[in-house]
Amino acid sequence: MTSTVSIDTYQACVDFPIFDAKSRSLKKAFLGKAGGAIGRTDSNTVVVEALRDITLSLKEGDRIGLVGHNGAGKSTLLRLLSGIYEPTRGSAVVRGRVAPVFDLGVGMDPEISGFENIIIRGLFLGMTRKQMQAKIDEIADFTELGEYLHMPLRTYSTGMRVRLAMGVVTSIDPEILLLDEGIGAVDAEFMKKARIRLQELVKRSGILVFASHSNEFLAQLCDSAMWIDHGTIRMHSSIDEVVGAYEGPDAAAHVRRVLAETGDRA
Numbered sequence: 655m656t657s658t659v660s661i662d663t664y665q666a667c668v669d670f671p672i673f674d675a676k677s678r679s680l681k682k683a684f685l686g687k688a689g690g691a692i693g694r695t696d697s698n699t700v701v702v703e704a705l706r707d708i709t710l711s712l713k714e715g716d717r718i719g720l721v722g723h724n725g726a727g728k729s730t731l732l733r734l735l736s737g738i739y740e741p742t743r744g745s746a747v748v749r750g751r752v753a754p755v756f757d758l759g760v761g762m763d764p765e766i767s768g769f770e771n772i773i774i775r776g777l778f779l780g781m782t783r784k785q786m787q788a789k790i791d792e793i794a795d796f797t798e799l800g801e802y803l804h805m806p807l808r809t810y811s812t813g814m815r816v817r818l819a820m821g822v823v824t825s826i827d828p829e830i831l832l833l834d835e836g837i838g839a840v841d842a843e844f845m846k847k848a849r850i851r852l853q854e855l856v857k858r859s860g861i862l863v864f865a866s867h868s869n870e871f872l873a874q875l876c877d878s879a880m881w882i883d884h885g886t887i888r889m890h891s892s893i894d895e896v897v898g899a900y901e902g903p904d905a906a907a908h909v910r911r912v913l914a915e916t917g918d919r920a
């Protein structure tokens with residue numbers, strides 16, 4: 655792993671212009687409970703301000719959890735850091751090989767077999783064909799999909815697809831790991847197994863940014879947290895402090911208990 659892995663953004667903003675918005679009454683930026691501020695441009699187009707003035711600097715070893723209400727901007731921030739979105743204003747400079755793990759289905763083809771999809775998805779996540787071929791048996795074992803791995807992906811159930819995707823994702827060696835929590839569609843038994851692999855994956859990665867609504871998961875995987883609120887960074891501190899400010903003292907106490915347990919196991 656190189657030591658040049660870093661993420662730097664300066665006053666980065668992401669706006670989504672909405673050309674078919676119906677509302678006539680949105681005269682100026684409006685803050686609802688969920689979602690980013692809605693405003694209008696000079697030419698009267700409605701825009702959602704998903705991220706506003708995001709300035710952050712992450713370096714190798716940082717493990718940041720993102721918390722915040724629905725529509726706060728967590729997923730948009732992950733997409734900005736992955737290069738999927740360009741900042742509308744400001745800058746975002748990301749150095750290092752990025753593995754975006756927020757849409758498990760991306761890079762998968764329904765018409766080809768599970769085995770072939772393992773390779774394709776690995777290439778999408780920045781691995782080489784040779785690296786994936788070396789890992790394929792171990793990934794196949796982990797998924798427990800047996801003969802189905804020879805069948806086209808379209809014959810899989812949702813949970814079976816997630817098993818395959820989780821097998822690939824947790825086998826890679828990312829420099830920058832961008833993780834979204836939407837990985838819940840597997841049965842409890844499998845999730846237990848996946849969680850351990852996920853923790854190992856996080857240890858191997860240079861930088862982790864993880865968006866989650868599960869404080870337990872945050873405490874297990876991260877060492878600091880950022881509260882995203884209506885598209886801005888409201889607070890960046892230790893996990894228990896951020897969770898305490900966002901959700902209250904009971905939630906913070908729960909985080910401290912999980913941190914203590916995770917520390918005991920390490």
Ligand SMILES: Nc1ncnc2c1ncn2[C@@H]1O[C@H](COP(=O)(O)OP(=O)(O)OP(=O)(O)O)[C@@H](O)[C@H]1O
Binds near residue numbers: 691729
């Ligand atoms: N493609 C898009 N087009 C228009 N608006 C969008 C788009 N993607 C996100 N938004 C808006 O940007 C804001 C931030 O959304 P985002 O998905 O980043 O929130 P989030 O914090 O990940 O929410 P959640 O916890 O519900 O997943 C919301 O107001 C949402 O409506």
